[in-house]
Amino acid sequence: MxxxxxxxxxxxxxxxxxxxxxxxxxxxxxxxxxxxxxxxxxxxxxxxxxxxxxxxxxxxxxxxxxxxxxxxxxxxxxxxxxxxxxxxxxxxxxxxxxxxxxxxxxxxxxxxxxxxxxxxxxxxxxxxxxxxxxxxxxxxxxxxxxxxxxxxxxxxxxDLRYIGPLGCGFLTGCGTVVNGLQPKFGSSIAIFGTGAVGLGALMTAKIEGCKTIIAIDVHDSRLKLAKELGATHTINSMNEDLGARILEITEGSGVNYSIDTTGVAAVMKASIDVLGIGGVCAPVAVTPNSIEINTLMDLVFANRKLIGVLMGDTVPQIAIPQLIQYQKSGQFxxxxxxxxxxxxxxxxxxxxxxxxxxxxxxxxxxxxxxxxxxxx
Known part of the structure; x- marks a missing residue:
């Protein structure tokens, strides 16, 4: 053929x-x-x-x-x-x-x-x-x-013209929240990068009941959209002091969860640094970059966790129909x-x-x- x-x-x-x-x-x-x-x-x-x-x-x-x-x-x-x-x-x-x-x-x-x-x-x-x-x-x-x-x-x-991205990008964003981080109701989350994966994670964080949802990017237009989709706060990291702003938003405690979708080394490190005590970070970008961390200072002393989540750890045959239903109801x-x-x-x-x-x-x-x- x-x-x-x-x-x-x-x-x-x-x-x-x-x-x-x-x-x-x-x-x-x-x-x-x-x-x-x-x-x-x-x-x-x-x-x-x-x-x-x-x-x-x-x-x-x-x-x-x-x-x-x-x-x-x-x-x-x-x-x-x-x-x-x-x-x-x-x-x-x-x-x-x-x-x-x-x-x-x-x-x-x-x-x-x-x-x-x-x-x-x-x-x-x-x-x-x-x-x-x-x-x-x-x-x-x-x-x-x-x-x-x-x-x-x-x-x-x-309509098949719309739903192909549910097979990877949006699936990864959603699953990283639901299956990887498993946020508690009323918790806080910082999402680095507001592309398809990041915004998929953001919409899911809202569905899961996160109280504080912080979107970080360098594009104001994307941050405006993130606000429309459920971000409670947005930060343009080119114009603001990221760490200081997150401490301000969280009243000095840092966030409970973070996701990096950028794959940029400095941003991946920042996604760990903004965690509060007991916080969990999931870096999910496909990237050739790596970061250097001090396991004692960056993780152990604050009881933080760094986790890997592939494809949102999802079962596509279950998750994709659910996402379609969320879309139909206006939640996704x-x-x-x-x-x-x-x-x-x-x-x-x-x-x-x-x-x-x-x-x-x-x-x-x-x-x-x-x-x-x-x-x-």
């Missing part, structure tokens, strides 16, 4: 549209016609080489689409189903069977090695060169083959954060995401889908 995909052929190269061959479907796979996909910072990290990944590759891991074919062993999906694509997990290791697929023993192999579990590829160039697959999904394509564990079925009434209005682009505008969308002018770009790949219904 011939498809059209946006391919990254080398580090820091732009996306290039190419016709690729799609491999034969395997028994546990599903053929998806991609309707729309978000662009995530993780895609950019791989494109520019901040995270190692075999190139050439078809990136994209926030896809939504329609089932066109199912493998012989697939039981939970049928042709015509609407689905969101998320990460892959094995389903049989201790973590998976304990309800923590984001901690799957084989998570890195299944999502970051560029091939199927058996080592074969799903995409090939016209000259036979194999092209790597990302997240067992690769949604920057008109069609893709996806393992059934990647898929979340959604109701036919749901992620539609305010998106901007739509045509598929051929992928390089423009990538630039806009990187410079902060667009919080969550969404590429419309199948323009015939609900063409009679205007986008917001």
């Amino acid at each position: 011939k498809i059209l995909a946006a391919v990254v052929n080398g580090i820091n190269e732009e996306y290039k549209f190419e016709k690729l061959s799609l491999a034969e479907i395997q028994p546990d796979e599903v053929l998806i016609k991609v309707v729309a996909t978000g662009i995530c910072h993780s895609d950019e990290a791989l494109r520019v080489g901040d995270a190692e990944f075999p190139l050439p590759a078809v990136l994209g891991h926030e896809g939504a689409g329609i089932v066109e074919e199912v493998g012989s062993s697939v039981k939970g999906f049928k042709i015509g189903d609407q689905v969101v694509m998320s990460y892959k997990y094995c389903g049989h290791c201790t973590s998976c069977r304990s309800g923590r697929p984001a901690a799957c023993d084989s998570w890195a192999k299944l999502n970051m090695h560029g091939t199927r579990e058996d080592g074969t590829h799903t995409f090939y160039k016209e000259n036979g060169t194999p092209v790597s697959n990302f997240f067992s999904q690769s949604s920057f394509a008109t069609h893709t083959l996806v393992h059934e564990n990647n898929l979340v079925k959604v109701d036919d009434t749901v 209005p992620f539609e305010k954060l998106v901007k739509f682009y045509k598929f051929e505008q992928i390089n423009e969308a990538s630039v806009d995401s990187n410079n902060g002018s667009t919080i969550k770009p969404i590429l419309i790949i199948d323009e015939s889908y609900r063409a009679e219904e205007p986008l917001i």
